[in-house]
Amino acid sequence: MEQLEEDQPPVGGLLGLLVAEPPELRRLPVALLTRGQKAAELEHVAALTARLAAYEAELVLGLADDTPDDLDPAPGTPGARQGSWAPDPELPGVSESFTAELAMVLNCGRRSASLLAQRAWVYRESLPGTWAALAEGVLDEARAKVLVDVLQHTDPDVARQVEFRLLPEAASLTMHALRKRAVAALLAVDADAVDARRREAERQADVRVHPSPREGMSTLTADLPAPVAAACFDLVDQLAVLLKKDGDDRPVGQLRAAVLADLVQRPWDDTRPPVTAHLQLIAPLSALAGESSEAGEVNGLPITTRQLRDLLARLDGLGVRTPAGGSVTLALTDDDGALRATTSLEQLRRLARRGCPTHPDIDCDCGVLDRPAEVDGYAPSAAQQTFVHTRDRTCRFPGCGQRAGWADADHVVPHAHGGPTDCANLCCLCRSHHRLKTFAPSWRFTMSPDGVLTVTTPSGITRTTRPPGTRPPPAESSAPPPSGNPDDDPPPF
Structure with missing residues (x-):
């Protein structure tokens, strides 16, 4: 019998048997399951897929650790990388041959293998909380990939700060919304570095x-x-x-x-009707005054406060002049980001001149602006339309990102069933989801006064969406994000 070295695991032992066994999957007889059981089992499959992605990342990193760069030819020796043909090492300390081996193992292309290896590396070095959430099955791989895409080129300590802000709500956001939140959080945490990267990115415009994958298209x-x-x-x-x-x-x-x-x-064609671009700018006044680095938005796209101030300067500063056919709407929010009122510049000036009608001669804390009042009829007022579109910005159905300009202000509790035409009972739904809510049986929609929408499917699955910009309730645990070098141990599997 061949003698094994002391540090060599028993290849023929239990581990060898487990590795050699083909993977098994627990499968239930789908035909015998109720509608609710099928939905619950799909949720289990989604959680299992996430856990497998975390396990895959651990295996990839383990294989990378077994392939150090001291296996590569030393500089100046035959076979060493040299000149412009030398690619940058994909993983620090890992052999340049590793990606080729991983591609062979997974029977995929080098590009796919490289992306997988880089993503696993970011999990371990910069996003340990995301990796742990994957391992627990509470965050799916698609959302984890979004965090990696946004934060992979960021300093690990900064990445962990952003991760700490986002993880409590990441699973409840669409991929598009999560990407926006991640970019905005990164701007808030490291605005100067992001501004520097933005200026460099503008040079690469x-x-x-x-x-195109579609026939005859590009x-x-x-x-x-x-x-x-x-x-x-x-x-x-x-x-x-x-x-x-x-x-x-x-x-x-x-x-x-x-x-x-x-x-x-045909840029010279003057037969087209004239149109004016409408930009929705969102930012705290403290940021515009230079007292805060909190990120802003332009038409839903996160931008740095400096970039927003530059844009406003080009539009004649804070005294923005409304162009012909254009409009400027100011949104007033509370400390949690919930929309309290919308107004125009002219209305705000009138209110400032008039003051409080109850206490015209003294300074007071009385409110002079609030959300639009309820109306008696079915059709929302223009003020309600402005408020609801400003609050929601997109279709509020979970997972949908259709812009509010293409969405209806729909009654959550139908008007025909006693639902009021009030902002607390109106939300933006695209035409498709408006029809689903109105005509599809057994769906249930409810909304809180501050615009938190809860949708329940016929199979009993519930999803909740918050208006963009509002902050979720604080997490039960407020432990600070880890700093410094993460532990060598992988997340608990």
């Missing part, structure tokens, strides 16, 4: 064309500063809407594409 992309991109899209969208209103029955996406192509190829 470009327009590219890529093959994809044209443009990397632009966020305010410019928001303005460009809004103009294209408005022109597409005008075509739609004129009776063009093509899908609105096709109309946007046609408008963009026409603007680029």
